[in-house]
Amino acid sequence: MTHPVCLTVAVATPTHSALSTPLSYASAQDWPPGQLLRVPLGARDVLGVVWDHPGGAAPDPGERSLRAVVEVWDALPPLDAHWRALVAFAARYYQRSVGEMALAALPPAMRTLNQEQLARRLAKLAPKAPAPRRRTAKASQATASETALATAEGSPAAPGHGADQPLAAREVPPALTLQQREVLQALSTQPGTFLLHGNTGSGKTEVYMQAAAQALAQNAHAQVLVLVPEINLTPQLQARFERRFGADAVVAMHSALTPAKRLSAWLRAHLGQARIVLGTRMAVFASLPGLALIVVDEEHDPSYKQQEGARYSARDLAVWRGHHAGVRVLLGSATPSLESWWASRPASPAAVDDGTSPAAGRAGRYTRLHMPDRIGSDTASAALLVRRVDMNHQPRGAVLAPPLLDAIGTRAARGEQSLLLLNRRGYSPVLSCSECGWKSTCPHCSAYRVFHKGDRSLRCHHCGLASPVPHACPDCGNPDIQGLGRGTEQLQEQVQALLSDMRRPDGSALRIARLDADTTRLKGTLTAQLDQVHAGEVDVLIGTQMIAKGHDFRRVSLVAAVQPDAALFASDFRAPERLFALLMQAAGRAGRDAGFAQQPEMWVQTHQPAHPLYAALKTLDYAAFADGQLTEREQAGLPPFVHQALLRADARTQEAAQGFLLAAVEALRDAAMQQPQLAPLLDAVYLYPAVPLTVQRVAQVERAQLLLESTSRQALQRLMHAWQPLLHRTRADKAHKALIRWLFDVDPLGI
Ligand SMILES: Nc1ncnc2c1ncn2[C@@H]1O[C@H](COP(=O)(O)OP(=O)(O)OP(=O)(O)O)[C@@H](O)[C@H]1O
Numbered sequence: 021m022t023h024p025v026c027l028t029v030a031v032a033t034p035t036h037s038a039l040s041t042p043l044s045y046a047s048a049q050d051w052p053p054g055q056l057l058r059v060p061l062g063a064r065d066v067l068g069v070v071w072d073h074p075g076g077a078a079p080d081p082g083e084r085s086l087r088a089v090v091e092v093w094d095a096l097p098p099l100d101a102h103w104r105a106l107v108a109f110a111a112r113y114y115q116r117s118v119g120e121m122a123l124a125a126l127p128p129a130m131r132t133l134n135q136e137q138l139a140r141r142l143a144k145l146a147p148k149a150p151a152p153r154r155r156t157a158k159a160s161q162a163t164a165s166e167t168a169l170a171t172a173e174g175s176p177a178a179p180g181h182g183a184d185q186p187l188a189a190r191e192v193p194p195a196l197t198l199q200q201r202e203v204l205q206a207l208s209t210q211p212g213t214f215l216l217h218g219n220t221g222s223g224k225t226e227v228y229m230q231a232a233a234q235a236l237a238q239n240a241h242a243q244v245l246v247l248v249p250e251i252n253l254t255p256q257l258q259a260r261f262e263r264r265f266g267a268d269a270v271v272a273m274h275s276a277l278t279p280a281k282r283l284s285a286w287l288r289a290h291l292g293q294a295r296i297v298l299g300t301r302m303a304v305f306a307s308l309p310g311l312a313l314i315v316v317d318e319e320h321d322p323s324y325k326q327q328e329g330a331r332y333s334a335r336d337l338a339v340w341r342g343h344h345a346g347v348r349v350l351l352g353s354a355t356p357s358l359e360s361w362w363a364s365r366p367a368s369p370a371a372v373d374d375g376t377s378p379a380a381g382r383a384g385r386y387t388r389l390h391m392p393d394r395i396g397s398d399t400a401s402a403a404l405l406v407r408r409v410d411m412n413h414q415p416r417g418a419v420l421a422p423p424l425l426d427a428i429g430t431r432a433a434r435g436e437q438s439l440l441l442l443n444r445r446g447y448s449p450v451l452s453c454s455e456c457g458w459k460s461t462c463p464h465c466s467a468y469r470v471f472h473k474g475d476r477s478l479r480c481h482h483c484g485l486a487s488p489v490p491h492a493c494p495d496c497g498n499p500d501i502q503g504l505g506r507g508t509e510q511l512q513e514q515v516q517a518l519l520s521d522m523r524r525p526d527g528s529a530l531r532i533a534r535l536d537a538d539t540t541r542l543k544g545t546l547t548a549q550l551d552q553v554h555a556g557e558v559d560v561l562i563g564t565q566m567i568a569k570g571h572d573f574r575r576v577s578l579v580a581a582v583q584p585d586a587a588l589f590a591s592d593f594r595a596p597e598r599l600f601a602l603l604m605q606a607a608g609r610a611g612r613d614a615g616f617a618q619q620p621e622m623w624v625q626t627h628q629p630a631h632p633l634y635a636a637l638k639t640l641d642y643a644a645f646a647d648g649q650l651t652e653r654e655q656a657g658l659p660p661f662v663h664q665a666l667l668r669a670d671a672r673t674q675e676a677a678q679g680f681l682l683a684a685v686e687a688l689r690d691a692a693m694q695q696p697q698l699a700p701l702l703d704a705v706y707l708y709p710a711v712p713l714t715v716q717r718v719a720q721v722e723r724a725q726l727l728l729e730s731t732s733r734q735a736l737q738r739l740m741h742a743w744q745p746l747l748h749r750t751r752a753d754k755a756h757k758a759l760i761r762w763l764f765d766v767d768p769l770g771i
């Protein structure tokens with residue numbers, strides 16, 4: 021009889037429970053950490069990952085009656101030490117349990133799979149027998165990077181993907197510009213994390229692809245991870261990678277995939293069959309045994325931060341992962357986040373001895389690289405002109421200023437396209453009764469329901485509640501209820517009327533389309549709509565920030581921000597950074613082809629034409645804007661000069677939510693009296709008073725938060741860890757039974 025061994029297994033136990041550490045199970049045989057298996061938990065059996073024993077040594081199963089492992093998925097190689105280290109770090113840093121983090125990092129379809137089903141899936145993925153290598157004429161005259169890739173792929177050890185594809189099927193990379201060459205050169209000469217500050221249309225994607233080709237050439241198992249904010253917004257990007265590397269080498273990972281597709285993408289990455297993984301934030305947790313390079317495109321994009329469950333930043337984890345695995349990380353953006361801009365600051369000799377600013381003088385952790393010039397910008401006509409339109413001097417209530425209307429008409433008459441950006445969907449953000457003042461508030465949220473004319477509904481954008489538009493005021497019966505303010509739906513209607521006299525080159529009326537979350541709800545509609553724009557079937561495209569992101573529109577020569585001012589006065593300290601990035605990205609959609617008769621233009625309709633943000637936009641000088649913002653942030657003691665976390669509480673009443681936060685602070689202060697090691701942490705971390713969130717109530721849940729701030733990331737981390745058990749205890753107190761949940765949001769994006 022064999023003596024059973026004890027396995028430590030990470031299972032998806034909730035963070036906020038007593039079971040939040042990995043559990044012990046008995047097994048007839050020892051299995052290495054990283055092995056996937058199924059184990060019993062309560063009445064069910066669940067997916068788990070063999071974890072490293074706490075303290076290194078296996079506990080003795082001896083006396084304890086451990087439950088036995090159900091089945092071990094030994095057909096799959098174990099998850100490697102880098103992957104486990106990433107998961108363990110993410111759990112620690114974002115204050116979650118290892119089990120929760122590990123299981124959230126695996127494709128959901130895996131949870132319901134058994135060994136047999138897994139075997140069938142794997143059989144489907146099994147590589148076809150590689151065909152003998154073919155040498156085509158093309159291969160012998162290929163560029164360096166292509167040859168490098170060919171070597172990697174042609175190697176007999178290359179795990180089964182399109183090694184049998186002739187190279188001729190692949191696209192030949194263009195000759196690089198000088199700036200692209202310099203960036204690739206800098207990348208190849210030193211390790212570390214790089215911030216590529218590349219103008220829109222400067223050819224960053226080409227740099228990513230060539231850097232990927234170089235990394236893949238290192239060996240036959242090398243893999244590259246490419247993170248993008250929203251893959252479904254840029255189907256073109258995936259197509260570009262597939263053209264370059266072959267469809268078999270690339271897998272996509274994002275939440276719009278069917279569970280089965282997501283699982284096979286994950287398996288192909290884990291087995292090394294996929295050489296390039298292109299995915300959204302979740303892909304940062306992909307198992308990549310051959311990881312050789314990480315690219316984070318549009319690294320400033322807020323969608324890299326997960327907003328529920330474990331609130332991780334995929335960008336920040338990508339940097340950690342690359343550092344831990346010893347591979348390069350390439351962050352790219354035309355408008356980097358201020359965090360990354362600061363982290364990549366060059367050393368400033370002037371400030372070295374000044375001593376007033378703690379970090380001044382020292383260079384940042386990242387290497388900053390620049391590509392200021394757009395591809396084809398040697399033609400003078402390609403330079404972008406930014407025009408501010410003072411709406412104080414336009415006809416009252418004008419939707420579009422008359423000169424802007426003219427400009428759109430002129431462009432359309434030449435077959436060029438215009439984009440109109442309005443970051444608010446629906447017809448009107450609120451309906452109101454002119455008699456009694458009734459407004460379309462949501463009964464479940466502290467927010468208005470938005471009027472959507474298309475299906476005549478009132479919809480809450482927070483909880484999703486939708487109901488038909490009333491024919492008369494529900495309070496006083498007045499039939500005259502009106503919309504206040506304007507969304508994309510209304511803008512489309514108004515622009516349609518305003519442009520009705522204008523003509524396309526063929527004499528027909530202009531075609532005006534709208535692209536936002538409402539028009540793209542159905543699967544496939546986004547791609548279809550983008551295809552229409554690319555094909556030139558649309559003259560004027562109206563949309564939310566969706567139209568500003570990453571699209572390589574070739575016929576757009578004019579972009580206009582219709583009413584961007586609101587963000588200038590938002591209370592969120594990141595609002596200017598976001599607005600500037602949005603406008604720069606939007607501007608970057610104009611003039612991507614140098615062959616226009618007239619200079620491409622970005623119009624900004626504003627009542628604040630002298631605002632410094634628009635002045636900076638006028639010169640398209642991101643660096644000046646960023647440095648100005650950083651000075652303000654440093655003076656005001658805001659990130660990246662301090663580190664923040666939120667303690668959030670949700671409850672049935674606001675009183676209960678704030679009551680919990682107050683009690684938790686009290687418990688922490690009490691504990692500090694008894695535990696002297698806590699006192700310095702409380703000195704190093706500032707705890708703000710508990711306050712309601714800006715949108716205080718959502719779906720009948722009252723929300724409150726407490727901001728923690730420190731100049732020391734470590735002190736902040738240690739305080740949260742020390743606080744965890746006290747929070748569990750406070751939660752368990754009957755006095756707080758109205759509490760629904762509490763959580764930490766580390767490095768929050770909105771406070
Ligand atoms: N070296 C090159 N020679 C010719 N064309 C190039 C070169 N590099 C890139 N291009 C082309 O220029 C266009 C813009 O390049 P790319 O999409 O890579 O820019 P980007 O910096 O990623 O843009 P954005 O940030 O706006 O998405 C693309 O159509 C691309 O195919």
Ligand SMILES: [Zn+2]
Pocket residue numbers: 462463464465467480481482483484485718719
């Ligand atoms: Zn609501």
